[in-house]
Amino acid sequence: MSVPTSDPLRPVTADEVDAFARDGVVHLPAILPTDWLDLLVDPVEATIADPAVTTDMTALRTAVAGVSPDSAGTGRFLSGVDHWLHDPVFAAFATASPLPAIAAALMDADRIHLYEDSVLVKEPGTAEVTALHQDLGYFHLDGDRICTTWVPLDPVTVETGAVAYLRGSHRSGLVHRPNWFVSDEPLPGTAGTPVPAIADDDPRLVRFAVQPGDVVVHHAATLHGAGPNRSDTARRRAVSVRYCGDGVRYELRPGAPTKAHHHEVRSGDPVVDHPGCPLVWSRTLGSAR
Ligand SMILES: O=C(O)CCC(=O)C(=O)O
Numbered sequence: 001m002s003v004p005t006s007d008p009l010r011p012v013t014a015d016e017v018d019a020f021a022r023d024g025v026v027h028l029p030a031i032l033p034t035d036w037l038d039l040l041v042d043p044v045e046a047t048i049a050d051p052a053v054t055t056d057m058t059a060l061r062t063a064v065a066g067v068s069p070d071s072a073g074t075g076r077f078l079s080g081v082d083h084w085l086h087d088p089v090f091a092a093f094a095t096a097s098p099l100p101a102i103a104a105a106l107m108d109a110d111r112i113h114l115y116e117d118s119v120l121v122k123e124p125g126t127a128e129v130t131a132l133h134q135d136l137g138y139f140h141l142d143g144d145r146i147c148t149t150w151v152p153l154d155p156v157t158v159e160t161g162a163v164a165y166l167r168g169s170h171r172s173g174l175v176h177r178p179n180w181f182v183s184d185e186p187l188p189g190t191a192g193t194p195v196p197a198i199a200d201d202d203p204r205l206v207r208f209a210v211q212p213g214d215v216v217v218h219h220a221a222t223l224h225g226a227g228p229n230r231s232d233t234a235r236r237r238a239v240s241v242r243y244c245g246d247g248v249r250y251e252l253r254p255g256a257p258t259k260a261h262h263h264e265v266r267s268g269d270p271v272v273d274h275p276g277c278p279l280v281w282s283r284t285l286g287s288a289r
Pocket residue numbers: 118120130135148150163224225226238240
């Protein structure tokens with residue numbers, strides 16, 4: 001595999017750093033070389049075709065929310081996690097693309113570790129919304145330098161399922177209880193403050209029309225969700241990669257999804273280089289892979 005550059009197409013600007021700190025989310029237009037997206041196309045397709053690594057979120061909604069299958073659209077919401085552990089292209093993207101450097105610039109981090117990646121595909125005609133949630137409640141982490149980079153493989157608009165972010169919600173100091181992602185129903189056995197009800201037209205919600213090559217980055221404490229894909233023809237394929245930086249410690253959260261290495265750590269332990277949460281960028285070395 002020939003791996004594209006680890007350098008972003010352009011630097012993250014001071015205004016973008018300020019917007020991330022103020023709003024808990026920032027849209028970075030035309031920053032990722034699209035060679036990376038070309039590389040991801042086939043692995044994303046293989047991933048969503050494989051029920052061993054992808055969850056049919058449309059079916060999950062029917063199961064957990066007691067929603068009639070008749071209310072499902074013609075499309076499917078397909079999502080998986082931790083693809084980098086099994087697939088060399090996802091591993092290269094998460095560890096050696098420009099994303100770690102972008103995360104470091106926004107969080108003013110000296111070190112960046114990979115927490116996880118995720119495929120998030122809403123096919124045309126997908127009825128499911130992504131329920132409002134906060135990533136932090138799912139992550140066994142505590143600290144300020146934790147973020148999600150959301151990378152579209154298609155142009156995305158409100159019509160096709162743009163993500164909506166509640167500006168400034170990362171400054172609440174709250175850890176919200178995780179839900180089933182396609183239903184407001186909390187995950188069993190989890191703790192945290194209930195996710196507030198936010199109307200779709202709340203003026204604090206911000207949505208971005210994005211193009212391939214753009215990246216949207218949100219703070220792990222920012223509340224966000226996404227609409228259905230109402231288009232009959234346009235797909236909404238995205239890959240999220242989640243990172244944490246210096247100062248972040250493990251915080252084992254009951255009921256939240258665990259990874260193998262979480263059994264080797266205790267709450268309060270600092271995040272250090274580990275095959276399950278590798279160091280992928282440092283201020284002194286740049287890309288660590
Ligand atoms: O793509 C979506 O529908 C939701 C994305 C999301 O919640 C995330 O990447 O943290």
